[in-house]
Amino acid sequence: MADAQWYYAQDDQQHGPTSQAELAALLASGKLDADALVWCDQMDDWTPAADVAQLVDGSSTAAPPAPEPPPAPPQIASVGRQPASPAHAASGGVSPLLAPLEFVVPLAQPLVLVGICAMLICRGCDQLDQRAPARLQAKLQLEQSRFLDRKEAELERLQQRRTQIEQDESLDENAQLRALGEVANQAQEMEDSLAEQESELRSGRWLRLQQAGRDAQAQAAVSSWWRAWVRLLAALAASVGLLALGFCRTGPQRWTAVVLLAIIVLGIVLPGLG
Numbered sequence: 541m542a543d544a545q546w547y548y549a550q551d552d553q554q555h556g557p558t559s560q561a562e563l564a565a566l567l568a569s570g571k572l573d574a575d576a577l578v579w580c581d582q583m584d585d586w587t588p589a590a591d592v593a594q595l596v597d598g599s600s601t602a603a604p605p606a607p608e609p610p611p612a613p614p615q616i617a618s619v620g621r622q623p624a625s626p627a628h629a630a631s632g633g634v635s636p637l638l639a640p641l642e643f644v645v646p647l648a649q650p651l652v653l654v655g656i657c658a659m660l661i662c663r664g665c666d667q668l669d670q671r672a673p674a675r676l677q678a679k680l681q682l683e684q685s686r687f688l689d690r691k692e693a694e695l696e697r698l699q700q701r702r703t704q705i706e707q708d709e710s711l712d713e714n715a716q717l718r719a720l721g722e723v724a725n726q727a728q729e730m731e732d733s734l735a736e737q738e739s740e741l742r743s744g745r746w747l748r749l750q751q752a753g754r755d756a757q758a759q760a761a762v763s764s765w766w767r768a769w770v771r772l773l774a775a776l777a778a779s780v781g782l783l784a785l786g787f788c789r790t791g792p793q794r795w796t797a798v799v800l801l802a803i804i805v806l807g808i809v810l811p812g813l814g
Contacts, residue, residue, distance in 0.1 A: 545558075545559075545580060545581060547579050548563060548577065548579075549576060549586070550572060550573070563578065563589075563595055564594075567596070572589060573589070574588065574589055574590035575589070575590060578592060578595065645784045648781040648782070649781065649785075651780060652781040652782055652797075654777060655778025656774075658773075658774035659771050659778070663771075665763070666764060669756075669764060672756040673753045673754075673760065676752050676753035679749060680753070687738065690734075691734050695727070695730075698723055698726060698727045702723045705723065782801040783801065786798050
C-alpha cells in the first residue's frame, strides 16, 4: 500500500490525502494517536492506525497501483463497499433501529421548520379562540353597564329637579304641588320608557350577544380538538427531523437538534401533567 493515498481522522476532522511514509511518521512521532482511524483506497473500512501493520512496522506489501486519479475519501456508507465516515466508524455505526433516519436527513430541516411553524400557528389560534367568548361577554357587560349608567343619570336629574322645586320659596303651595306632580309624571314616563328599552335589549341585542358567546365557546372546543391533532402531527414531524439531525450529524447541528427536541418533548409532557 506504499503508493496508496491515505486519509486519517483527528479531532473530529478528516485529513489527507497523504503518503504512507508521512502517515507512519506522524504515528511514530506521537502527533497521530494510535487509535486514530485511517483509510486508503485499498482498504474496506476505516481502521485504527495501531491495527495497520504497514504503519506500525514501516513495511508494506506489494499491491496493484492505485487508479488515477485517486479516489476521494468516503463520507457516508451508501452502496457497494464504500466505507463510512470516520465519525460514523468511531461511533460503531448507526443502530439498525435508527438506520431509516439516514434517509430522512435531506428532509430533516424542512420537517423541523414546517413542524415548528404549525405548532406556533395552532398555539396562536388557541389563544384567539379562548379570547373570543371572553370578548363577547365583556361587550355584553359594557352595554349593560352603559344602560344602567344612563338610567341612573336620568333619575338623578329628576331628583335634582324635585329638590330645586321644594327649595324654591318663590312658588306658592299650589304651584309647587303642580311642579312636583309634573316631575313625578316625567319620572314615571322615564322609568316606563327605560323598562321598555331594557326589555327590548334583553330579548334582542343582549340575547344575541349571549348566544354568540356560547357559540364561540362551543366552536373553540371543536376547533381545539382538531388543532390538537394537527399539533401532534407537527410535533411528530419536527421530532423525526430533529432525531435525524441529532443522530446523523455532529457538532453544533447535533446539540441544537437535541435542545429543540427536548423543548418539544417538555411542551407536550408538561401540559399533560398539569
